[in-house]
Amino acid sequence: MSIALSVILTAIVALLGLALAFGTLLGFASVRFKVEGNPIVDEIDSILPQTQCGQCGHPGCRPYAEGIAAGEDINKCPPGGEATIQALADLLDVEATPLDAEHGEEKGKMVAVIREPECIGCTKCIQACPIDAILGSAKHMHTVIASECTGCDLCVEPCPVDCIDMVPVDQGISSWHWNSPKDMKIIATDKAASIDNEGAIH
Amino acid sequence: MTTAQASKIIASTRELADFHGGIHPQEMKSLSNQTPISKAALPPQLILPLQQHIGNASKVIVEVGQQVLKGQILAEADGFVSVNLHAPTSGRIESISEHAIAHPSGQSDLCLTLTPDGQDQWCTLNSSEDVTQLSAFEIQTKVRQAGIAGMGGAGFPTDIKLQPPKHANIDTLILNAAECEPYITSDDRLLRERADEVVAGLNIVSSVLQTTTCLIGIEDNKPEAIAALKTATQDSNIEICVIPTKYPSGGEKQLIKILTGKEVPNGKIPADIGVVCQNVGTVAAIYRAVRFGEPLISRITTLTGLQIQQRGNVEVLLGTPINWLLSQYGYQAAKRERLIMGGPMMGFTLTETDIPVVKTTNCILAPNETELPLAPPAQACIRCGLCADACPAELLPQQLYWFARGQEYEKAEHHNLFDCIECGACSFVCPSSIPLVQYYRHAKGEIKQQRADQQKSDQARVRFEARQQRLENEQAEKAAKRKARAEAAAKAQAAKKLAESQEIVIDSAKTDSKQADLIQENQNNQSKAAVEVLDLSELKTAWDKAQSKLDKMYDALDAAKENNPEQVTKLSRAVEKNQMRVNQTKQAWLKASAKTESETSTAVITATESETKAESRSTSDANIKPDLAALETAYDKADSKLAKLENALANAAPEQVEKLTRAVNKNKDRVASAKAELETAQAALSRTDNNAMPEPPVEPVIEIDIPALQLAFEKADSKLAKLENALANAKPEQVEKLTRAVNKNKDRVKAAQDELEQARLNAAASTTTPVNDSGT
Numbered sequence: 001m002s003i004a005l006s007v008i009l010t011a012i013v014a015l016l017g018l019a020l021a022f023g024t025l026l027g028f029a030s031v032r033f034k035v036e037g038n039p040i041v042d043e044i045d046s047i048l049p050q051t052q053c054g055q056c057g058h059p060g061c062r063p064y065a066e067g068i069a070a071g072e073d074i075n076k077c078p079p080g081g082e083a084t085i086q087a088l089a090d091l092l093d094v095e096a097t098p099l100d101a102e103h104g105e106e107k108g109k110m111v112a113v114i115r116e117p118e119c120i121g122c123t124k125c126i127q128a129c130p131i132d133a134i135l136g137s138a139k140h141m142h143t144v145i146a147s148e149c150t151g152c153d154l155c156v157e158p159c160p161v162d163c164i165d166m167v168p169v170d171q172g173i174s175s176w177h178w179n180s181p182k183d184m185k186i187i188a189t190d191k192a193a194s195i196d197n198e199g200a201i202h
Numbered sequence: 203m204t205t206a207q208a209s210k211i212i213a214s215t216r217e218l219a220d221f222h223g224g225i226h227p228q229e230m231k232s233l234s235n236q237t238p239i240s241k242a243a244l245p246p247q248l249i250l251p252l253q254q255h256i257g258n259a260s261k262v263i264v265e266v267g268q269q270v271l272k273g274q275i276l277a278e279a280d281g282f283v284s285v286n287l288h289a290p291t292s293g294r295i296e297s298i299s300e301h302a303i304a305h306p307s308g309q310s311d312l313c314l315t316l317t318p319d320g321q322d323q324w325c326t327l328n329s330s331e332d333v334t335q336l337s338a339f340e341i342q343t344k345v346r347q348a349g350i351a352g353m354g355g356a357g358f359p360t361d362i363k364l365q366p367p368k369h370a371n372i373d374t375l376i377l378n379a380a381e382c383e384p385y386i387t388s389d390d391r392l393l394r395e396r397a398d399e400v401v402a403g404l405n406i407v408s409s410v411l412q413t414t415t416c417l418i419g420i421e422d423n424k425p426e427a428i429a430a431l432k433t434a435t436q437d438s439n440i441e442i443c444v445i446p447t448k449y450p451s452g453g454e455k456q457l458i459k460i461l462t463g464k465e466v467p468n469g470k471i472p473a474d475i476g477v478v479c480q481n482v483g484t485v486a487a488i489y490r491a492v493r494f495g496e497p498l499i500s501r502i503t504t505l506t507g508l509q510i511q512q513r514g515n516v517e518v519l520l521g522t523p524i525n526w527l528l529s530q531y532g533y534q535a536a537k538r539e540r541l542i543m544g545g546p547m548m549g550f551t552l553t554e555t556d557i558p559v560v561k562t563t564n565c566i567l568a569p570n571e572t573e574l575p576l577a578p579p580a581q582a583c584i585r586c587g588l589c590a591d592a593c594p595a596e597l598l599p600q601q602l603y604w605f606a607r608g609q610e611y612e613k614a615e616h617h618n619l620f621d622c623i624e625c626g627a628c629s630f631v632c633p634s635s636i637p638l639v640q641y642y643r644h645a646k647g648e649i650k651q652q653r654a655d656q657q658k659s660d661q662a663r664v665r666f667e668a669r670q671q672r673l674e675n676e677q678a679e680k681a682a683k684r685k686a687r688a689e690a691a692a693k694a695q696a697a698k699k700l701a702e703s704q705e706i707v708i709d710s711a712k713t714d715s716k717q718a719d720l721i722q723e724n725q726n727n728q729s730k731a732a733v734e735v736l737d738l739s740e741l742k743t744a745w746d747k748a749q750s751k752l753d754k755m756y757d758a759l760d761a762a763k764e765n766n767p768e769q770v771t772k773l774s775r776a777v778e779k780n781q782m783r784v785n786q787t788k789q790a791w792l793k794a795s796a797k798t799e800s801e802t803s804t805a806v807i808t809a810t811e812s813e814t815k816a817e818s819r820s821t822s823d824a825n826i827k828p829d830l831a832a833l834e835t836a837y838d839k840a841d842s843k844l845a846k847l848e849n850a851l852a853n854a855a856p857e858q859v860e861k862l863t864r865a866v867n868k869n870k871d872r873v874a875s876a877k878a879e880l881e882t883a884q885a886a887l888s889r890t891d892n893n894a895m896p897e898p899p900v901e902p903v904i905e906i907d908i909p910a911l912q913l914a915f916e917k918a919d920s921k922l923a924k925l926e927n928a929l930a931n932a933k934p935e936q937v938e939k940l941t942r943a944v945n946k947n948k949d950r951v952k953a954a955q956d957e958l959e960q961a962r963l964n965a966a967a968s969t970t971t972p973v974n975d976s977g978t
Contacts, residue, residue, distance in 0.1 A: 045663070061666075130666055132665055132669050148665065172309075177647020178306065178647050179644060181641060
């Protein structure tokens with residue numbers, strides 16, 4: 001009887017000891033290796049296009065990343081478009097949904113251009129630019145640093161003389177790359193016929 | 203001469219390795235290598251693209267309408283990875299404008315247009331008789347000046363290849379004479395006719411790079427060129443390595459593998475394994491640049507394909523329009539015109555025909571439909587694996603195809619897509635004629651695009667975060683400034699209070715000494731009091747003045763609030779300052795009046811001892827009453843100011859609320875203190891009045907005088923005790939006031955005690971008085 005009791009006691013003591021040891025270890029680890037912030041937010045943020053346009057309803061890409069991390073829909077980013085939605089879906093292991101039209105539609109890359117003779121130097125666009133890509137000072141002409149502009153469109157609204165245009169980015173010869181070949185047609189003779197027709201029509 | 207014979211002529215001792223895969227397409231070289239190099243005529247116009255090389259476009263340094271000489275620099279290298287552009291002949295700059303260029307996209311780019319004047323007049327050239335005397339640096343400079351870019355097809359600036367990175371230990375120089383692509387024979391013809399120039403150029407490069415081994419890799423299908431090279435290299439240690447014909451042995455990495463057995467690692471350049479490769483045409487251009495100072499203004503181009511009648515190699519000025527050139531050599535456009543720049547494997551179809559010959563144009567191919575038919579429509583991949591067998595880079599083309607087609611670019615990258623040299627061997631062997639290389643090119647472009655986008659978005663993120671940080675910092679700075687200002691004001695206030703309390707200590711000390719004086723010199727008392735009164739009135743005037751100015755400022759502030767919002771802050775600051783001044787003057791006045799009061803009361807006390815009680819009473823009455831009135835006015839004023847301030851606070855702008863609240867609190871304190879003072883004074887007055895009232899009929903009511911006095915004494919005593927108690931528990935800022943009150947009360951208690959004793963003595967003296975039991 002007493003032997004059985006001592007065995008039980010030993011087991012309890014041993015288990016308690018182990019629990020205490022591992023508890024201490026875990027407690028130490030949770031303090032020592034604490035990760036600041038939410039790493040998933042960083043990952044989401046790096047996928048978002050960083051136009052800081054606010055079309056998603058958040059004041060910038062990072063707040064939207066935080067929103068997504070908190071369970072918001074992933075289809076609110078028109079500048080990123082389908083590619084961003086796909087990347088987010090892959091990252092978060094959720095289903096890719098089509099872009100929510102409520103927040104705008106996917107457009108090509110744009111860049112803001114100030115019609116400089118019309119600029120009155122009010123600095124309103126400078127204050128609106130989320131990435132400081134507009135140069136100028138009060139009562140002097142402003143200009144957009146095209147290489148920094150994300151095409152977010154936020155400077156267009158505040159301009160009192162409407163001298164800012166959003167123009168498509170010039171896809172110069174240096175940024176050109178080969179197109180993907182047209183997808184194959186299974187029956188070769190169909191393809192040949194279609195080429196002839198195309199040639200005749202165009 | 204057959205291939206076998208050629209191999210017999212040169213028995214290289216070098217053990218040759220082999221690269222994986224490769225193909226054997228129909229060579230078609232005999233179409234163009236039978237005739238000697240001809241010289242193309244001077245075209246009516248030369249079109250010179252500013253970018254004919256890898257790197258930055260050259261920077262134009264001539265003007266439209268300017269007359270230029272042959273060999274003159276028209277556009278300078280812009281940056282390290284860039285080259286100069288020279289005038290191929292003398293003439294006039296017609297325009298600087300967009301023009302279609304040799305590019306697979308068919309897009310336009312900035313070009314100089316030169317109209318030759320037919321004189322073909324050279325500018326002065328810097329020739330060197332003995333090239334062995336030149337230092338490496340001089341040779342590099344000459345090559346850079348001459349604007350030479352790799353002429354094999356890539357167009358990498360040659361001078362950069364002559365200054366390899368410091369850490370690279372270059373020991374092997376390879377002349378790439380393999381010319382493995384079908385149809386192209388420009389290197390073959392060049393070697394046959396000008397092998398000595400090529401070898402001299404090779405020696406120059408070798409001397410610059412100080413290489414120990416110098417190899418020439420040449421395919422065994424060019425026996426004449428091999429023979430010419432053999433003659434030219436007789437006295438040198440250049441080793442000619444004849445390699446078996448196999449496409450793409452002319453690929454840089456493949457040739458290095460064959461000749462040295464070494465492989466260029468992924469993402470590295472040949473210089474990292476101690477090897478530099480040069481093209482035949484480039485080496486010849488280096489020789490002409492170093493020996494004669496001639497810049498790169500012409501090149502040898504193969505005109506071939508069955509649509510051209512006079513096929514062969516032609517030395518053509520850079521900028522010659524291709525359609526004009528072809529028309530000189532009997533080109534007949536086919537029904538479905540197809541012109542290819544480069545070879546059939548790696549070249550690209552031209553969309554325009556008026557594009558110019560550039561530094562990298564090694565071949566213009568005009569095939570007819572039977573000799574080079576269009577690729578049949580692609581069919582499904584049957585997973586035969588022939589592409590993997592053919593791939594010279596040992597990749598898995600099938601896998602890459604799936605990934606590229608499914609836009610799984612990350613996976614494609616993991617399968618080393620960027621090691622693909624785009625040789626087209628996989629497409630060539632594909633039984634389903636899938637345009638594999640096109641998929642890879644597209645995938646590479648997409649990946650590069652994505653990288654560029656990622657970089658841009660990272661940059662945007664950094665800028666966005668920097669801006670957020672900046673805005674936050676500005677906000678914090680403003681808040682800190684505001685806080686510092688408030689703290690400074692509080693400190694100033696505290697310092698003032700401290701100074702005042704010190705003054706009071708001094709004053710009380712003075713008062714003490716004065717008291718002593720007064721006891722001795724009773725007579726001087728009156729005159730001194732007069733002086734004090736004068737001081738007092740002066741202070742009062744100062745205070746009034748300050749107060750009126752403050753009131754005026756309040757009016758101005760109110761007006762400004764309505765009309766001129768940006769001056770409100772300035773005015774409110776001014777008001778604050780004035781208020782401080784008012785307070786100062788007020789404090790000074792109050793202090794002075796308090797001093798006078800205490801002095802006078804001391805005087806009264808001393809007077810009581812020497813003079814009659816009645817007199818003393820009247821004096822004290824006279825002194826206390828105006829004091830009371832003054833205190834009342836002070837209290838009223840403070841109260842009204844507080845009301846005004848509270849009103850202002852109610853209407854204030856949010857940024858002023860804090861300031862005003864502070865002012866209101868200060869004023870509340872002031873009002874409370876004024877009230878307290880007033881009450882003390884009133885109490886004192888009423889007490890003196892009470893004391894005074896029953897006293898005038900001194901003699902008749904002596905009986906009730908003693909108990910009354912006793913009562914007054916007890917009252918005064920208890921009040922003193924209370925005050926002392928309060929003093930012990932008092933806050934630091936109240937100590938001063940309370941001390942004064944305690945002192946005052948002590949005096950009063952003493953006076954009451956004196957009076958009581960006096961009365962008792964009087965009572966004892968008058969023995970007739972029957973009632974004295976109630977008093978004791």
